[in-house]
Amino acid sequence: MQTLRTLSNFLFVASLAFLIAACSSLRLEEVDYGWPVETVLKVDQDNKVSDGRYAIAFTVSPIAQEEFNDPFALAGHQLRLLRNSDGFYFVTGTGFKNVYVFEPGPKELRLTNKIVVSQEGLKHPALNLRSPYVELIDDGNFRIQMTNDDIVEDSTRLAEGGK
Amino acid sequence: MKTNIKAIILTITLCVVWSQALAQQSDYAVKTNFRTEYDRIKKSIDESRSTAELEAMVEKINSLESQYSAKSPFLDKALYPETFSGMLSDLRFHHALVHERIFLIQDQVGRISELETKMAELATSLETLNEERTRLFAELKSTKQSLASLQNVVKRLSNNLLAKDRLIFALIDSIFLPYSADATQLSEVQKTAISGKLEKTNVVEHIYDIASDNVRFLGMTQLGGKDYSSLFDHYYQFATRWMGLRDKISAIGLIGDGKSGKGTANAEEGIAATQVDSALLEWQAKLHTAVWSALANEFSSQGVEVIPFDNAQSFSESIREYVQAAKVTGEDTKTFVKDVWIDRVDKEWRDVLIKDSMLGRTEYASLDKLVGELEGDRFDWMIVLYAVLVLGVGLMGWRIAVSRKPKPEQAPLATKPQS
Numbered sequence: 001m002q003t004l005r006t007l008s009n010f011l012f013v014a015s016l017a018f019l020i021a022a023c024s025s026l027r028l029e030e031v032d033y034g035w036p037v038e039t040v041l042k043v044d045q046d047n048k049v050s051d052g053r054y055a056i057a058f059t060v061s062p063i064a065q066e067e068f069n070d071p072f073a074l075a076g077h078q079l080r081l082l083r084n085s086d087g088f089y090f091v092t093g094t095g096f097k098n099v100y101v102f103e104p105g106p107k108e109l110r111l112t113n114k115i116v117v118s119q120e121g122l123k124h125p126a127l128n129l130r131s132p133y134v135e136l137i138d139d140g141n142f143r144i145q146m147t148n149d150d151i152v153e154d155s156t157r158l159a160e161g162g163k
Numbered sequence: 164m165k166t167n168i169k170a171i172i173l174t175i176t177l178c179v180v181w182s183q184a185l186a187q188q189s190d191y192a193v194k195t196n197f198r199t200e201y202d203r204i205k206k207s208i209d210e211s212r213s214t215a216e217l218e219a220m221v222e223k224i225n226s227l228e229s230q231y232s233a234k235s236p237f238l239d240k241a242l243y244p245e246t247f248s249g250m251l252s253d254l255r256f257h258h259a260l261v262h263e264r265i266f267l268i269q270d271q272v273g274r275i276s277e278l279e280t281k282m283a284e285l286a287t288s289l290e291t292l293n294e295e296r297t298r299l300f301a302e303l304k305s306t307k308q309s310l311a312s313l314q315n316v317v318k319r320l321s322n323n324l325l326a327k328d329r330l331i332f333a334l335i336d337s338i339f340l341p342y343s344a345d346a347t348q349l350s351e352v353q354k355t356a357i358s359g360k361l362e363k364t365n366v367v368e369h370i371y372d373i374a375s376d377n378v379r380f381l382g383m384t385q386l387g388g389k390d391y392s393s394l395f396d397h398y399y400q401f402a403t404r405w406m407g408l409r410d411k412i413s414a415i416g417l418i419g420d421g422k423s424g425k426g427t428a429n430a431e432e433g434i435a436a437t438q439v440d441s442a443l444l445e446w447q448a449k450l451h452t453a454v455w456s457a458l459a460n461e462f463s464s465q466g467v468e469v470i471p472f473d474n475a476q477s478f479s480e481s482i483r484e485y486v487q488a489a490k491v492t493g494e495d496t497k498t499f500v501k502d503v504w505i506d507r508v509d510k511e512w513r514d515v516l517i518k519d520s521m522l523g524r525t526e527y528a529s530l531d532k533l534v535g536e537l538e539g540d541r542f543d544w545m546i547v548l549y550a551v552l553v554l555g556v557g558l559m560g561w562r563i564a565v566s567r568k569p570k571p572e573q574a575p576l577a578t579k580p581q582s
Contacts, residue, residue, distance in 0.1 A: 036237060037194050037240070037241040038190065038191050040191060126189030126192060128190040129190070137188075137189060
């Protein structure tokens with residue numbers, strides 16, 4: 001009898017705790033973070049970029065170090081930035097061999113993926129939002145569609161015969 | 164055959180590559196290209212100088228719309244807060260505004276051209292009048308000919324000055340005619356255009372010359388009462404028109420007047436508005452002095468001694484004093500009443516004296532009545548004349564009536580009876 005009572009009390013408390021926890025985590029689903037168009041940012045001499053429309057600013061030296069082994073390699077150059085529907089930031093630029101995928105956190109962007117897109121380096125890249133994918137195009141017929149994890153479609157270069 | 168096949172393959176390859184390239188268009192490039200083309204068309208509209216150029220812009224706007232209409236959902240997001248349709252609408256509205264402005268300007272160009280031609284003609288006429296004026300002044304100064312010749316020269320000079328007056332204000336009207344009557348509503352571009360024309364035609368200097376010429380004219384001539392009446396009218400019309408023009412050109416900022424603190428290119432080199440004001444004051448003073456002086460001469464030339472006067476108030480007091488004294492002393496006032504007042508003052512000077520800037524109608528009538536009280540005999544003779552006239556008319560009427568009365572028939576003569 002005592003055991004039964006203890007068990008029922010325990011269940012009651014557990015249910016109550018669960019209920020309280022459930023009430024405190026309001027969730028909005030199917031949020032679309034996607035930017036309709038990429039933003040092209042010029043890197044200043046302090047190695048920083050900032051965008052007025054989307055109100056985002058960060059330093060690019062870690063990216064430059066990762067990509068070019070030189071933290072100042074991007075100073076005075078352009079960086080292309082696009083946010084996909086899931087909220088991940090895709091970053092690339094002229095001369096890049098990779099597309100960097102970042103996840104936003106409190107006062108930080110954490111690298112979640114580094115997608116190899118070119119062996120020679122991109123010439124005139126552009127990022128397009130093609131939900132649910134992000135499309136990377138470059139000179140000629142270069143076209144890649146990506147998620148934040150990987151490439152899902154890679155159109156062949158006709159000149160290279162479908163690699 | 165092999166060549167044809169190769170050509171076909173190459174063509175197909177190029178088509179595929181091209182289609183792929185089309186499919187690989189950067190969204191960012193679409194946005195920037197649209198924005199660039201939009202700005203370029205807008206700039207072209209702003210720089211258009213004719214309606215024909217603007218007509219070409221309509222096609223470009225339509226072309227821009229058709230080129231990017233398929234991308235409008237994307238552009239609405241990319242251009243936020245602007246939208247594709249909103250931007251095109253703004254562009255068309257801007258085009259319409261510019262078109263209306265240029266159309267109006269083109270329409271006015273022809274009219275302005277006519278007015279400028281007229282202005283040039285007026286300016287030439289003005290110079291001709293100036294030369295004639297100079298010659299007439301010299302002639303007036305040096306002539307020793309008969310009174311009739313002198314009077315002729317004076318008349319011609321007076322007409323010259325009046326013609327010049329009309330001409331200069333016709334010139335001013337031509338300058339201001341295309342623009343708003345309210346000079347404070349003019350745009351800076353319009354003010355610049357007007358001030359340029361005023362400076363080019365030396366309007367203010369001409370006005371100053373007219374005022375100075377009239378002062379000089381008054382100093383060189385002795386005119387009669389009736390002449391002064393038209394001179395008064397001329398002066399006040401001129402002064403009124405000058406004040407109207409002065410306000411307009413002050414609003415334009417052409418002339419520094421010291422009061423408003425606006426300085427202009429003309430303030431140092433040319434005639435200032437204050438100089439014209441001074442010339443007008445001198446003209447007015449000269450005119451009044453000439454009138455009272457000439458009027459005093461009417462009395463003195465007949466040997467009538469009145470208290471000297473030099474303005475309306477002193478003239479009125481002088482006449483009243485004279486009449487009062489004459490009533491008291493009982494002196495003979497025939498010369499004063501008939502030879503001076505009736506034959507000269509009332510006939511020749513009445514039109515001048517009744518002006519508001521002189522005696523005024525009421526005061527003149529009062530003085531006339533006062534003088535009339537001295538003229539008792541005149542009214543007696545008039546009554547006699549009226550009586551004679553009435554009697555004469557009555558007699559004539561009686562004679563006519565009598566002559567029309569039918570005569571009675573005469574009875575036949577009675578014959579003497581025969582014995």
